[in-house]
Amino acid sequence: MMTTDIELLILMGGIVLILAIAHGISRGLRSKLNPTGHSTFYENLMARIYAWWAMIIVVGAALLLGKIGTVIIFAAISFQALREFLTITPTRGGDHRALCWSFFFILPAQYLALALELEVMSWIFIPVYAFMFIPIRAALAEDTTDFLGRAARTQWGLMLCVYFVSHGPALLLIEIPDYEGENMKLLLFMILIVQLSDVLQYVWGKSIGKTPISEKLSPNKTVEGLIGGIATTSLIGTLLWWATPFSPLAAGIISLVLCIMGFLGGLVMSAIKRDRGIKDFGTLIPGHGGVMDRIDSLCLAAPVFYRIVIFYYAA
Amino acid sequence: MEQALAEGASLIIFPEGTRSLSGEIGEFKSGIHHLASANKELPFVPIYLENLFRILPKGERFPLPLVAMLYFGEPIYLKEHETRDDFLERARNALANLSTNESKNA
Numbered sequence: 001m002m003t004t005d006i007e008l009l010i011l012m013g014g015i016v017l018i019l020a021i022a023h024g025i026s027r028g029l030r031s032k033l034n035p036t037g038h039s040t041f042y043e044n045l046m047a048r049i050y051a052w053w054a055m056i057i058v059v060g061a062a063l064l065l066g067k068i069g070t071v072i073i074f075a076a077i078s079f080q081a082l083r084e085f086l087t088i089t090p091t092r093g094g095d096h097r098a099l100c101w102s103f104f105f106i107l108p109a110q111y112l113a114l115a116l117e118l119e120v121m122s123w124i125f126i127p128v129y130a131f132m133f134i135p136i137r138a139a140l141a142e143d144t145t146d147f148l149g150r151a152a153r154t155q156w157g158l159m160l161c162v163y164f165v166s167h168g169p170a171l172l173l174i175e176i177p178d179y180e181g182e183n184m185k186l187l188l189f190m191i192l193i194v195q196l197s198d199v200l201q202y203v204w205g206k207s208i209g210k211t212p213i214s215e216k217l218s219p220n221k222t223v224e225g226l227i228g229g230i231a232t233t234s235l236i237g238t239l240l241w242w243a244t245p246f247s248p249l250a251a252g253i254i255s256l257v258l259c260i261m262g263f264l265g266g267l268v269m270s271a272i273k274r275d276r277g278i279k280d281f282g283t284l285i286p287g288h289g290g291v292m293d294r295i296d297s298l299c300l301a302a303p304v305f306y307r308i309v310i311f312y313y314a315a
Numbered sequence: 316m317e318q319a320l321a322e323g324a325s326l327i328i329f330p331e332g333t334r335s336l337s338g339e340i341g342e343f344k345s346g347i348h349h350l351a352s353a354n355k356e357l358p359f360v361p362i363y364l365e366n367l368f369r370i371l372p373k374g375e376r377f378p379l380p381l382v383a384m385l386y387f388g389e390p391i392y393l394k395e396h397e398t399r400d401d402f403l404e405r406a407r408n409a410l411a412n413l414s415t416n417e418s419k420n421a
Contacts, residue, residue: 084382
């Protein structure tokens, strides 16, 4: 951080305070919810809280380290997400070289482009050049079995885990008049709204949820949870307008968009998991799934948020 | 090997004696049968290593950083009057069952 940003400190402090309260309440509820120690709801709740603490530590580290540190942290998240995605995605021997390039060249190059502030490169590198390179490399390996499917799966992995995730640190490069040096709050705002939306949909769903949205995809998600969660989160987003370059109304609308994209992103990831016949992407954090399970709602929300900020607020 | 076992150590054995070119489990070499004949009490624990074929196929230099999982099965013992081929077949099946369990979960 170049200067101490009071708004940023208030935002971060508020998040820590709220999570600490949530943690305390959940612990307090232990005797009521989980006298036998076998309540899956309670275990699930605590698992989520620990995952959020981990997320706060990661975001806090990013805030302290500034732009380059944030780029490195998101690169590490992408790397782990891509590992998890490709582990559950069938590929063949002929993909080996293309996958090596994905992990050890395309991913670092995408984040290097951000570190060097090569914005245009960061927009087109994966959707254009990696998109061409992956099938070329696989074709050179002369393995044509399921060729289109394999190329598509590899490209999807790069798009979801690397390209979309990299829109988080890319927010720091946008030049916004009267908001110079404050972009970190945009990143925090985006992560906060998407995560809050997840949480509040869960809380509303557990409290009054009855109608499942999709029995097939996510039996735990309900219409009541969705509406309640999105409405509450959008309201909170509106009230946080002061931390952003948005007007209160715009902050509310953008929060609404973030919530919807977060929900749809989660739905797409559920569909992928169902397709592969798994419940979670990984086992990095026991019982909590992997990194992919934690960032699923951010994947589609980040690029849309980024585009909105570029389109309406960039210099 | 027998000396190591006599000292109470555990051995890790790759009974195929090589890495598979196709990703399938290869034929087992007779080494584990020799060990089993020498010591009927010796338990053989099948361990299936998932994804290794994708992580570093034979002939490639760079490993992919995919997640590998180990699946442990129930120990098997050489039965009375069991032929070498039957024992090797049974051991191989024990491993193959772990791999199908894994693909059901994965």
